[in-house]
Amino acid sequence: MRTRWRGPGASRVMPCVVALGGVLAAEVPAAAQGRWFKGNTHAHSLNSDGDVPVDEVVRWYRTHGYHFTFITEHEYFTDVAPLNALFAAANRFLVLAGQEVTQRVEDRSHPGGARQAHVNALGTNRLVLPLGERNLATGMSIAATFARNGQAIRDAGGIMQVNHPNFLWSVPLADMMDLPDSTLFELWNGHPIVYNLGGTDSTGHVMPSTEARWDSILSRGKLLFGVADDDSHSFRPEDAGNPDLARPGRGWIWVRADTLSPTAILDALRRGDFYSSTGIVLRDLRVSPGEYRLEITPAGDRRYLTEFIGHGGRVLATSTTLRPVYRITGNEGYVRARVSDSSGRMAWTQAVRVRR
Ligand SMILES: [Zn+2]
Ligand SMILES: [Zn+2]
The missing domain is CATH 3.20.20.140 (Metal-dependent hydrolases)
Incomplete structure (x- = not known):
């Protein structure tokens, strides 16, 4: 099941911890x-x-x-x-x-x-x-x-x-x-x-x-x-x-x-349910129990680096594509993404909590 991403704040209203394969629990609120x-x-x-x-x-x-x-x-x-x-x-x-x-x-x-x-x-x-x-x-x-x-x-x-x-x-x-x-x-x-x-x-x-x-x-x-x-x-x-x-x-x-x-x-x-930017535009942003997925709107011939970040600020993975995907393992503590482009512009997406 893929759900539109909403930040975990919604879980205070409606607890929504989704289990995947009985192992992973990522807090992914219901579709928005x-x-x-x-x-x-x-x-x-x-x-x-x-x-x-x-x-x-x-x-x-x-x-x-x-x-x-x-x-x-x-x-x-x-x-x-x-x-x-x-x-x-x-x-x-x-x-x-x-x-x-x-x-x-x-x-x-x-x-x-x-x-x-x-x-x-x-x-x-x-x-x-x-x-x-x-x-x-x-x-x-x-x-x-x-x-x-x-x-x-x-x-x-x-x-x-x-x-x-x-x-x-x-x-x-x-x-x-x-x-x-x-x-x-x-x-x-x-x-x-x-x-x-x-x-x-x-x-x-x-x-x-x-x-x-x-x-x-x-x-x-x-x-x-x-x-x-x-x-x-x-x-x-x-x-x-x-x-x-x-x-x-x-x-x-x-x-x-x-x-x-x-x-x-x-x-x-x-x-x-928002992201922050100094110039980068995202076309989409979705988190399912097993994946954190972005889609970047390209601007000119700029190049993009997406870093997925977890516990302690550790970079979990990087991507240079316009459709970066991170597969959540359950050990990250949290996952968020930081996108930078070749002219120094940035975007930051909100973190989701991940726990086993
Ligand atoms: Zn002030
Ligand atoms: Zn002020």
């Missing part, structure tokens, strides 16, 4: 149909620290091949109804509500006396305020703020996305280990100073890359969903091409849903 919708989960306007009015932000995404964008201002909840009255079109474009919860956490040993624990609230119905005066939580860990803010976001009908953990070298990996399954996190953020690739300071202290963080968390049996987005702040045409500004159009997700509605997009995000 749908179209692919391209979207951005992180954008700012003049309503916080972006540089153009919010309608110009929306217009940019609408005129650049996107199907949706969330508006995620710092501590400001955007009423998207007037924007949708102007810009929405059935199954072609939609503006989604949200915000950035700009939590800081006091840490006197850290430069500036605080660490940044920003999260996005996606699909919420009201403002969620961070803890503490001037957004500064005291006497608590970053992990504790994630737990509190995640609950507040769920209470407001939304989904939490953990943002840019390496911004100002803020979030220790240990603080991400207790995030609930199906939490979104920024695997790739287009802002130039959030350091997706991590780094080591002059004393040898390592802050791991976002992708290494993901493998560490997945290897512990947790299932986070990796997002690529813009964190766009700079939209003025005269600044196009300035690599030091947070311009739009650098990273996005393709979400599989029946229709372009807030409910359908949020449900797909909750079950992990």
